[in-house]
Amino acid sequence: MSIRTALTSVTNNFTKYLAKGVGVAALGVVAYDSHVVGKLQADVYAKSGDANAGIKAFDNTQYLSSPSVTTSKLKNEVFKFELDSNIRSFVNSAIGYIKGFGTMLIDNVVPLGLGLGALLGKGKWSKGSAIGLGVYSVIKIFKDVLGFGHYNDLNKRF
Numbered sequence: 001m002s003i004r005t006a007l008t009s010v011t012n013n014f015t016k017y018l019a020k021g022v023g024v025a026a027l028g029v030v031a032y033d034s035h036v037v038g039k040l041q042a043d044v045y046a047k048s049g050d051a052n053a054g055i056k057a058f059d060n061t062q063y064l065s066s067p068s069v070t071t072s073k074l075k076n077e078v079f080k081f082e083l084d085s086n087i088r089s090f091v092n093s094a095i096g097y098i099k100g101f102g103t104m105l106i107d108n109v110v111p112l113g114l115g116l117g118a119l120l121g122k123g124k125w126s127k128g129s130a131i132g133l134g135v136y137s138v139i140k141i142f143k144d145v146l147g148f149g150h151y152n153d154l155n156k157r158f
Helices: 003-012 014-061 069-084 087-107 109-120 124-145
Strands: none
Touching: 014 069, 014 087, 014 109, 014 124, 087 109, 109 124
16 A cells, blocks of 8 residues: 555545544543542542541440440540551542542533544444534533633622
């Protein structure tokens, strides 16, 4: 295959390659946003789980059903173990990441579906999904980035 035939092939299929590129770009943006929110949610979920467990363990040390120094010391050791344990934080961060990642995938279902359609579709489906992504991105830029048509209830005029 010569360079001339390769260039002819690319120019003849330019819209197909453009649609596939738009699909890859959309999926990349959705994946990046989902990953970042997943990391943030992992941290929040892990820290709140640790805080709730610490509060529960501390609350348990404050009361005794019968006066006993041994029971009190055992409760304090359980409390220290709960504070030093990092297994819960590891598990909760994984759960938080999955929740945050999934939430963003659901939140971005339109660009995700159109990006998959543009990347995996054939012919008119691929090009139609790419056009849909273009329309969606223009609307998103005007509405969310520039603020046209987006109402702010906190700064509402009388």
